[in-house]
Amino acid sequence: MLWLKELPFFAWDLNFPEDKHSKFHSHYSSNAEDGIQSFFAVRLATSNAKEMAAYLCHIFGFTEIATRDLENGNICVCSHVLRKDDVVFEVVGTLETRSDTSYTKAKDKFQISHPPEGNFIDLETKILNFLGGSEDLRQNVHEALQYNGIRKLIDELGKLNQPVVLSAIEEASMASKINEFVSLHGIGVIDVAFEVKNVRNLYSKAISAGATIINPPKLSRDLNGGVLIATVGSPISDIHHTLVEFLDYNGPYLPSYAPAKSHTVEDREFVLQGIDHCVQNYHFGELIPSTNFYMSAFGLHKFWSVDDKDISTSNSGLRSIVISNLNEKVLLPFNEPVESKMRGQIEEFYDYYGGPGIQHIALRTNNIIAMVRSLKSQGLEFNTISDEYYEALKQKLTLLKIELYEDFEELKSHHILADVDQSSLYHLQDGKLRSNYILQIFSKPIHDRPTLFFEIIQRYNHNGFGKGTFKGLYESIEEQQKLRGTLTPTELGRSHQIPQEFRELESI
Known part of the structure; x- marks a missing residue:
């Protein structure tokens, strides 16, 4: 052994x-030289984020401090951020279930004429053209269009800029990962986030070691300041690790999250x-x-x-x-x-x-x-x-x-x-x-x-x-x-339970 x-x-x-x-x-x-400073948050994925968040608040006395949902502009992913003292949980779910079948039907039925000359192009190509024609994005766009919220953006392209559309596609990509995770695991930890010293250095180190790219380093800002964020995945499991480097941010959680409406703290x-x-x-x-x-x-x-x-x-x-x-x-x-x-x-x-x-x-x-x-x-x-x-x-x-x-x-x-x-x-x-x-x-x-x-x-x-x-x-x-009833015999255990004379007969 x-x-x-x-x-x-x-x-x-x-x-x-x-x-x-x-x-x-x-x-x-207290400042680790390996780059990781501390746990930042644990992200739980579930089919009903609001219900799970309420459960954790009830059991542990967490307070909801930030949200992402339809009311603050999200179209694919919902999130409830909870804090009690020095522990932060983020509970995430999807706002609709991705359906390859519904996407295919919609794509076949809903062809859009975008150029003035009346040439018909499909939805994927229309978005790719809007984003500059990069074929590297086609797979992400393909997945994103499986969500109704993304397809509704098509009519708004003339009013939107590229960063907004790219952000929506990233959100849809995360929704797909959450859907796949919940379909397999039910409820589970999809992401353990770390606060780090240098996102870019640690991200490069992780990718060189075999980590999968989820989201490359990106500067995220709102009125509360900015942070550098990247997310990598384990090559051995479907666990993600978000790396967070605070610059001048002083908001409740992270940029793009809205403050929670209620801040009742239970003693x-x-x-x-x-x-x-x-x-x-x-x-x-x-x-x-x-x-x-x-x-x-x-x-x-x-x-x-x-x-x-x-x-x-x-x-x-x-x-x-x-x-x-x-x-x-x-x-x-x-x-x-x-x-x-x-x-x-x-x-x-x-x-x-x-x-x-x-x-x-x-x-x-x-x-x-x-x-x-x-x-x-x-x-x-x-x-x-x-x-x-x-x-x-x-x-x-x-x-x-x-x-x-x-x-x-x-x-x-x-x-x-x-x-x-x-x-x-x-x-x-x-x-x-x-x-x-x-x-x-x-x-x-x-x-x-x-x-x-x-x-x-x-x-x-x-x-x-x-x-x-x-x-x-x-x-x-x-x-x-x-x-x-799950403590059941293994093959080794079953062999130990069978008398020797019967094991010899089985081998003949």
Whole structure:
């Protein structure tokens, strides 16, 4: 078996305790030299953006800060931008469903005479002529004309300028990508946006590493100032990454977004300190290619890793590698399954998601108990943890004589997991022994497919990922798989279930 310590990353071992890891990087500034500064926003795609935005506002207490819709000039894509404290979500959808059939019928029926001499040309050629005749745009124009909103622009060409038409075609292209994404995945994360130092440099680096071009670097301005924006795609999945470089912009979100009509801020007992990490799931053999791509494209480095020696049950297991930017504000874990007797959570994700993608978003808070209590009161459900886990945790804390700041029984009642860093023990003035630790919990999936869910995490000077909580969280998902009936035997598992004499008969 290939263990992660043998994987082709760095020559030195990065699996040291997290407090040492933090000290090792203590000289790093908040400005990462690899170009990526922080998470900017997470973009969710769904068939009903308004409904999903309302759901997130209700559950988490987000406030809608900006929109894009028919009322402010959009014709293909709608968007609702939500913020709570230091976390921003953008929920996107399409204003109509693309239909190749309806486009073909309309094109056959609706021929337009544009030149004075009465020569008939089709819609594609008319727009291409308006844009200067570049054949490079024909495919984009072809896709754009599958939307009624774009076809209606034909009658307005004389009143429009080229940038407006080009922007509309770009919007239609994005609508096509959203339609394809939602058709395959249902609800999911289509884009993880980063705030960066230099869009053009990082864009070039990503394209050279094999990223696909979604939108090349472009200066976008409105009355609030300007930003440089580019979007690239992963060659291994359909995840996009928008790169945002702020110039002199001071608007609510980005240029071309209208401020939301209502800015009601709901007071909650907790603060969202940021997006802690976004976890991607891949299939067998995809872990190394995917992490290598992200390291090459964005200048990220290996942060932490575990394999099935640490994260497994008697039924299934996984390997995981976490990569990070230099200031460690962006953490990206990557998972892949290992051969097991049962189909684990990664295989289940693939079955219902239809490919690789983001399994969950981790939100960092200053008060996990208050947050979980609040989210439960709004209807969000969480995975449960066995009593055996808390018995073992209590024994460990007692043996080490460590006291947590939270009440142990309250953590247990909410099924919150804890992992302490034993190498960071210290005494308070009152003589109590403390250590750095993390608290974590997984929600149940937020829609009917068992694909997308949230993690809530609180950190006490523990910047890593604890093996104890990782394993406990993995086991909590496996228990949900049992309830869903998706923890089913693999070929390996079926072979183990068949008596030897019958396997010999089958091979004859």
